[in-house]
Amino acid sequence: MSEMEYLSGFGNEFSSEALPDALPKGQNSPQKCPYGLYAEQISGTAFTCPRETNQRSWLYRIHPSVQHEPFKAMERGNLSHDWDEQHPNPNQLRWKPFDLPSNDQEIDFVQGLATVCGAGSPRERNGTAIHIYACNKSMTNRCFYNSDGDFLIVPQKGKLRITTEFGKLDVNPNEICVIQHGIRFSVAIDEPSRGYILEVWGVHFRLPNLGPIGANGLANPFDFLSPKASFVDETYEDGFQVVNKYQGHLFCAMQDHSPFDVVAWRGNFVPYKYDLSNFMVINAVEFDHADPSIFTVLTAPSNTPGVAIADFVIFPPRWAVQEHTFRPPYYHRNCMSEFMGLISGQYEAKEEGFAPGGASLHSMYTPHGPDTQCFEQSSNGELKPFHIGGTMAFMFETSFGLALTKWGEEVCRKIDPKYYTCWSDLKKHFDPNWKP
Template sequence: MSVLQRILAVQVPCPKDSWLYRILPSVSHKPFESIDQGHVTHNWDEVGPDPNQLRWKPFEIPKASEKKVDFVSGLYTLCGAGDIKSNNGLAVHIFLCNSSMENRCFYNSDGDFLIVPQKGKLLIYTEFGKMSLQPNEICVIQRGMRFSVDVFEETRGYILEVYGVHFELPDLGPIGANGLANPRDFLIPVAWYEDRRVPGGYTVINKFQGKLFACKQDVSPFNVVAWHGNYTPYKYNLENFMVINAVAFDHADPSIFTVLTAKSLRPGVAIADFVIFPPRWGVADKTFRPPYYHRNCMSEFMGLIKGHYEAKQGGFLPGGGSLHSAMTPHGPDADCFEKASKAKLEPERIADGTMAFMFESSLSLAVTKWGLKTCSCLDENYYKCWEPLRSHFTPNSRSPTEPK
C-alpha cells in the first residue's frame, strides 16, 4: 500500500474539499432503489430507554460456511442519538463479516465513519486510493466517500458515525504543540484506479437519511486517476499515541487520552470523542489508580480491541462492549477495587498488551432493539460485578499525622 503523510489537513482549520479526476463521471449510474435494510437503523424509539449499566459479550461473527456476509450486510446498529436530517447526532455500529464486497461499494450521505477493527485485516478501496487496516489501527471514511472492503478471515469491529460534523484533533491547550495524536502520524492514500467494466453491473449502496439504497453502473467507481485536496479518508496507528498522564497524585480525566473529537456548538462538550486507554506507566502517589467510581453527563460506550482492561478483572472481553449512560454510576469491579486498594504504590506498567477505547458523547444514547433484545450477547449479569463491594469506612480511625 502506498500512503503519504498528511499534516495540515488535520491540524489547521480550513475549507474541506477535493478534486477527483475520473475516467467516467460518477453520475453515470441507474436510479437508486430501496434495498433490504438489514440491521442498520436510526430509529431511537424502537424500544424503551434503559438507564442500567449494559455490557455485551463478544459479538458473534457469522460462519462463512453457513452464510456469506460482507461489510455492508454485516452492519448492526447498537445505539445512537440525534437526527440525521438536521445533521446532529451519532450512531454506534458493529460490523461482523466473513467475505469481501465483490463488485459492491458503499457510501454514507449521512455522516463520517470512524472504523475500529478488532479482529481480522481489512483492505479498503476508496476513490482516493487503497488503505490496509488491522487491529490497533483506525481509519476515517468521511461523508460521501465511496469505499469497498476486502476481508481475509472472519472479521469484527466497531464504527462511530457522526452527523453534520467531522472528526478533528482535540485542542491541546496547556499541553502545547505536541502530544496525544500528532498530525504527522496520520496517513492518507495516494491515487490508485481500476478501469474495468463489470458484467452484470457494479452495485453502489448509499445510506441516505438512515435508509439503504442501491443503484447499478457499468464501471468500477474506483476510476480516479488523480486527485488533490484536503477532504480525504485517513488512517492512524494507535501505537503512535503520545500518552499524557498524572505523575504526582490523583486520577486524570480520560479526556487526556482523546485521539479525535467531533465538536458540538457548546465549548468543551463534544458530539463524540474517540478515546483510547493505551499501555503506559502509573506513578501517582496517595491515589486509587484505576478509574474512580463516577457519574457524569456523558454517555460512554467502551470496546476492547485486545488484552485485559485494567478496571475489569473479567467479563469485559475483546470484541464485546459496554454502555454507561449519562448519570448512571459505574467504575471498577469489586476484584479490581480490592487489589488496587492493597497495592504498593510504586511505578507500574498499566495495560501492556491491551488496547481499550471509548466512544464518549454528550448526547443520551438510545440502544436499538437489536442491542437489547435480538442480540444474544447482552450480559444479563453485568451488575453482579459490583455486588461484592464492601464498606471499609472506619469513622474512629485516624492517621498518625491527623490532629486529635
C-alpha cells in the first residue's frame, strides 16, 4: 500500500509529505513555507466547534486554489435536489440494475451522476440525497468538488482510481470511500463503472458508538486508509476544468494548472477508504433476529441522540445459527426510510429480482419483508448453522422521508412494476384450534 497510509483514528491529527521537510515545523503558516509553497487551510467544521468534533487540514501547495477564472453555470444533467417535481410515492419500490452508458456515448463520473431520491436542503445544510453514477470514460483535465455535502461512494462495478488534493485512492467494488465537501477530486476508470452515492448535508460521517458491544467490533478505526501525499506540477494550455456542485447546481471554472499540486498536508479533514471485508460482524447466537443497526459501518448523526440523518449499513457474509427463530429479516414497518443496494451475490430475503447494480426503497412505515419463497423455506426448513456467503448488500437508512426525482421514478425506466407481487402468494396459516 505504498500510496496509502493508515487513518488510525477519527479526530486525530494526520500528516503526509511528498518531499522531505515540506511540512513547516512548529507552526501552520510561516512567513515563507518550505519549497516556496503556499499554505492553505480547508475547514470541515466551524472554527469554534469543540475540539473533539473540529475538522480541518492544512495544505501546502504550488498554487493556491483561489487562482482560477470565475465560475459559470453549466448543465447539471440528471442531478436534482427538487423534491417537489414528483408526487409523493409511498409504495414499495425496486429498481432493476441501472444502465451503463452505451458504447456510442462517452460519459465521465460527473456526467454520469443521477439523483434517485432525497430530502432536505443543501442550502440550509440539513438532509441527504441518494445518487447513482454510471460512466465509461475517465475524467481528463477535469476535477469536481461538492460545496453542498460529503459523498460516501459505493462502487458496484469497476475500480475507481480517484485522485484527490491529498493523494490517490484506488477504490474497488466491496470497498467504499468518503470524500468530504470542498475537497477536489478526479475519477479515472479502466472499464465501464457503476455504483451508488450517499450524500449528507451539514454533518460528517463518523464511526457509530458501540455501547454494550464494548471497545471492539464493527468497523475498526485502524482499517480506514487515507491517501499519501503526491503532487502534479503541470501547466495546461487548454486549461483545467474545475466543476463545483453548489446548492444542487453545477458550475465550472477554468485554470491553467492542476488542482492536485499539494506537496504536503496535515490535519484531520481527510478523504478515506475502507474495505468492507474488514467489518467485524456482530450477530445473534441463540435466538431471534437482531436489529440491522448492528451492521452499521458509518453514521451521520442528527441533533437528536440516537437518530441519524443517514446510516451506512452492510449485510456481509456471516453465520446464521439462531435456534427456534425465523432467521431472515422479519416483516416490519419502520420510522426510517430504507434504500438498499446490492454489490454482489444474492440478498437472503429476496433471491429473485433484487440484482447487483439495482436497488429498492421502502419508505417510512411502508411494510416490507421476505418474499413468499423465503418465508416458506425459512419457516419450514431444518434449522442448522448456515453460512450466508458470497454476498454484499447495503442499506442507506435515513430519518428523512425520501422524495423521488423524475429521473429516479420515470426517466431511468428501471422501476419494477411487479415488485409488490413477491408478497402476493403469502398464504393464510392461521389455525384457531392450534395448541402449543
